[in-house]
Amino acid sequence: METEKYTYRLEKEDYMDWLRYEAKEIDNPAGRKKVCFAAVLSVAAVLCAEYVFFRDNSLLLQMSAAFGFVLLAGLFGMMSEKNRLKSLYVKYGLDKVEKADAYPTITLSMKEDCFTISSDKDKRVEGYRYSQIRIFRELTRIFLLKTEDGRWQFIAKRAFGSHSKAKEAAKLFQSHIQKDR
Numbered sequence: 001m002e003t004e005k006y007t008y009r010l011e012k013e014d015y016m017d018w019l020r021y022e023a024k025e026i027d028n029p030a031g032r033k034k035v036c037f038a039a040v041l042s043v044a045a046v047l048c049a050e051y052v053f054f055r056d057n058s059l060l061l062q063m064s065a066a067f068g069f070v071l072l073a074g075l076f077g078m079m080s081e082k083n084r085l086k087s088l089y090v091k092y093g094l095d096k097v098e099k100a101d102a103y104p105t106i107t108l109s110m111k112e113d114c115f116t117i118s119s120d121k122d123k124r125v126e127g128y129r130y131s132q133i134r135i136f137r138e139l140t141r142i143f144l145l146k147t148e149d150g151r152w153q154f155i156a157k158r159a160f161g162s163h164s165k166a167k168e169a170a171k172l173f174q175s176h177i178q179k180d181r
Contacts, residue, residue: 006108008159015094016085017141018154023084043068108159110169113176117153126153130176138170145173 050064089095097103104119118125128147135146142154143166160166 004110006110006159006161007105008108008156009105010103010156012094012098012103014141014154014156015089015092017139018144018152019085019088019092019094020081021137021139021144023081023088039072043072106156106159108155110172117155128153130173133173133177136170136173136177143170143173 047061047065047068050061055061102121104121107118107120109116114127114129116125116127128145132148133145134148135144137144141158142156145153145155147153155169157163157166160169
């Protein structure tokens with residue numbers, strides 16, 4: 001296989017595809033569920049304690065219950081997928097990239113046993129053997145690759161020019177991962 005070179009500019013939706021995956025799969029969804037469960041349990045415990053101590057004062061109980069539900073609604077709102085995406089978008093500085101229209105242009109070179117990724121915004125060239133890929137995910141707009149060092153790389157599908165060439169690239173990544181294990 002000769003070296004195949006692909007050059008493409010990343011777009012906001014490429015990043016959003018990655019962020020949706022991260023918010024759903026990587027960014028500790030189990031931890032968020034535990035926080036929600038603990039919050040519901042805490043509010044329920046406080047309401048029960050208030051009922052025991054203030055059961056004669058129904059106005060205080062109603063106000064306390066309303067306040068507890070408002071707190072829970074706020075917590076669930078903060079942990080919603082939309083809010084998580086916005087939080088991750090800002091966390092990774094993509095809001096600044098978008099404002100400056102500074103999305104990088106990526107050069108992907110694929111060889112028989114390895115590939116390299118470089119960006120016009122960074123002087124580093126990331127090189128990987130296919131055997132270093134531990135997880136391959138095909139998302140709507142990108143291929144997501146987790147390497148043996150725990151880092152994630154993503155490649156926009158449109159880099160390959162056509163749907164059939166993108167499918168060929170996916171098969172190449174998958175075949176090497178399975179073969180090299």
